[in-house]
Amino acid sequence: xxxxxxxxxxxxxxxxxxxxxxxxxxxxxxxxxxxxxxxxxxxxxxxxxxxxxxxxxxxxxxxxxxxxxxxxxxxxxxxxxxxxxxxxxxxxxxxxxxxxxxxxxxxxxxxxxxxxxxxxxxxxxxxxxxxxxxxxxxxxxxxxxxxxxxxxxxxxxxxxxxxxxxxxxxxxxxxxxxxxxxxxxxxxxxxxxxxxxxxxxxxxxxxxxxxxxxxxxxxxxxxxxxxxxxxxxxxxxxxxxxxxxxxxxxxxxxxx
Amino acid sequence: xxxxxxxxxxxxxxxxxxxxxxxxxxxxxxxxxxxxxxxxxxxxxxxxxxxxxxxxxxxxxxxxxxxxxxxxxxxxxxxxxxxxxxxxxxxxxxxxxxxxxxxxxxxxxxxxxxxxxxxxxxxxxxxxxxxxxxxxxxxxxxxxxxxxxxxxxxxxxxxxxxxxxxxxxxxxxxxxxxxxxxxxxxxxxxxxxxxxxxxxxxxxxxxxxxxxxxxxxxxxxxxxxxxxxxxxxxxxxxxxxxxxx
Amino acid sequence: xxxxxxxxxxxxxxxxxxxxxxxxxxxxxxxxxxxxxxxxxxxxxxxxxxxxxx
Numbered sequence: 362x363x364x365x366x367x368x369x370x371x372x373x374x375x376x377x378x379x380x381x382x383x384x385x386x387x388x389x390x391x392x393x394x395x396x397x398x399x400x401x402x403x404x405x406x407x408x409x410x411x412x413x414x415x416x417x418x419x420x421x422x423x424x425x426x427x428x429x430x431x432x433x434x435x436x437x438x439x440x441x442x443x444x445x446x447x448x449x450x451x452x453x454x455x456x457x458x459x460x461x462x463x464x465x466x467x468x469x470x471x472x473x474x475x476x477x478x479x480x481x482x483x484x485x486x487x488x489x490x491x492x493x494x495x496x497x498x499x500x501x502x503x504x505x506x507x508x509x510x511x512x513x514x515x516x517x518x519x520x521x522x523x524x525x526x527x528x529x530x531x532x533x534x535x536x537x538x539x540x541x542x543x544x545x546x547x548x549x550x551x552x553x554x555x556x557x558x559x560x561x562x563x564x565x566x567x568x569x570x571x572x573x574x575x576x577x578x579x580x581x582x583x584x585x586x587x588x589x590x591x592x593x594x595x596x597x598x599x600x601x602x603x604x605x606x607x608x609x610x611x612x613x614x615x616x617x
Numbered sequence: 618x619x620x621x622x623x624x625x626x627x628x629x630x631x632x633x634x635x636x637x638x639x640x641x642x643x644x645x646x647x648x649x650x651x652x653x654x655x656x657x658x659x660x661x662x663x664x665x666x667x668x669x670x671x672x673x674x675x676x677x678x679x680x681x682x683x684x685x686x687x688x689x690x691x692x693x694x695x696x697x698x699x700x701x702x703x704x705x706x707x708x709x710x711x712x713x714x715x716x717x718x719x720x721x722x723x724x725x726x727x728x729x730x731x732x733x734x735x736x737x738x739x740x741x742x743x744x745x746x747x748x749x750x751x752x753x754x755x756x757x758x759x760x761x762x763x764x765x766x767x768x769x770x771x772x773x774x775x776x777x778x779x780x781x782x783x784x785x786x787x788x789x790x791x792x793x794x795x796x797x798x799x800x801x802x803x804x805x806x807x808x809x810x811x812x813x814x815x816x817x818x819x820x821x822x823x824x825x826x827x828x829x830x831x832x833x834x835x836x837x838x839x840x841x842x843x844x845x846x847x848x849x850x851x852x853x854x855x856x857x858x859x860x861x862x
Numbered sequence: 863x864x865x866x867x868x869x870x871x872x873x874x875x876x877x878x879x880x881x882x883x884x885x886x887x888x889x890x891x892x893x894x895x896x897x898x899x900x901x902x903x904x905x906x907x908x909x910x911x912x913x914x915x916x
Binding site for chain 2: 866869870871872875876878879880882883886887889890891893894895897898899900901902904905906908909
Binding site: 571 | 752756
């Protein structure tokens with residue numbers, strides 16, 4: 362991440378691309394909307410902008426596939442052995458891939474002053490952070506959850522385990538997006554903040570890793586996996602209530 | 618009445634002077650307690666019936682582990698106070714805590730490993746406590762890394778404060794998840810000393826060490842706090858007197 | 863005395879553990895004092911540069 366001084370408060374960053382990006386998502390309309398409408402506007406904007414740069418969207422997913430592939434090559438092609446490490450491999454790869462995508466969560470918005478417009482718009486920044494996190498999950502977490510079963514198959518998981526794997530990654534990645542948003546907000550503008558972002562987010566995501574890998578492991582062995590899945594869901598609920606607040610506080614601090 | 622005391626503490630020159638005055642009151646008792654605890658633990662306490670003389674590592678491992686947690690909690694509380702009430706001195710306290718806590722977390726890990734080898738037959742063991750301790754070390758490093766990475770000191774204060782608060786909320790969750798994970802794999806029984814209750818000759822030195830280290834932490838904190846306060850006061854007139862002295 | 867140093871055979875573990883902890887204690891003292899000295903020197907320099915001292 363390039364260190365960048367945000368434009369002075371109250372001024373809009375100059376440049377036609379910035380304005381068109383801003384106008385695209387209806388930033389001027391933000392102040393007039395209700396909290397829910399504003400959140401929806403931000404969500405829609407993030408999704409639209411992301412789909413313009415589809416190559417950037419695909420990168421974390423390609424990374425996930427690549428990392429998954431490393432393990433058979435590094436250990437053994439025997440499916441029975443791979444099946445044992447599959448939960449760990451999938452979850453470690455998914456976490457790392459999510460981290461990659463988190464770097465971009467705020468970068469462009471901070472770059473062109475949109476983030477400041479959010480902070481100054483009078484809208485609840487917490488809701489807007491929730492919206493941005495939703496966008497991140499839809500663009501990264503959900504695709505990873507859809508890819509995870511495929512990766513699991515390649516590592517010897519039985520077909521019956523696939524729904525469980527999809528579910529656990531889907532729920533777990535919600536919390537990762539939420540925690541990651543806090544980290545991304547804190548490391549805004551820090552030189553080479555990507556590594557620091559990982560250092561901050563990974564310890565906090567360990568519970569997700571532990572419960573998620575356990576759920577995946579149980580699914581692969583055919584056992585009921587509801588208990589860890591429920592723990593994952595509990596973490597997600599806790600995250601949804603608290604994380605956007607912390608992210609909003611972090612964004613305000615980073616914009617000072 | 619109580620609030621004036623709080624507000625006075627928030628005043629940098631007052632806090633600075635108070636820290637300077639209080640330091641010996643914590644440093645010397647700490648030294649006495651630690652020396653006494655070492656004597657009691659190494660010489661006076663009888664060997665454990667299961668672990669023999671090896672159990673004596675507890676007299677340095679337990680205080681280190683205690684420090685790592687206590688300092689993190691202090692750091693988080695100070696950070697929260699600094700965030701909520703915007704008190705620079707509180708941020709200075711939080712900043713002072715981090716290196717102390719990180720170094721004792723390291724000590725706890727190393728002494729834990731040295732205790733593990735003769736007792737479990739392995740230097741490292743992914744038991745809940747050691748694993749949580751390792752995660753705590755990363756939390757400290759992340760905190761210090763964030764502080765170092767942000768150039769503006771005020772922004773560094775506030776950003777790292779958010780991180781500390783988020784971290785402290787997570788510590789129990791992390792500990793629970795690690796314990797849960799560990800229990801699944803029928804880990805070897807947790808380190809425990811032979812008898813269910815420690816006799817006084819074993820317990821008293823341990824308490825002395827715990828208290829001594831706590832006082833030591835306060836003394837260290839007070840010394841570091843002064844430096845942190847100074848670096849946050851750009852051109853206040855009271856600094857002139859301090860620096861001239 | 864020999865028995866004390868031998869620590870019932872655990873000397874290889876007990877003494878390094880104590881050594882590491884002692885080192886951390888001493889280093890903390892050194893670092894804290896050095897940090898304070900450095901801050902004072904910096905504050906001094908700053909004030910001189912601002913013309914408020916000397």
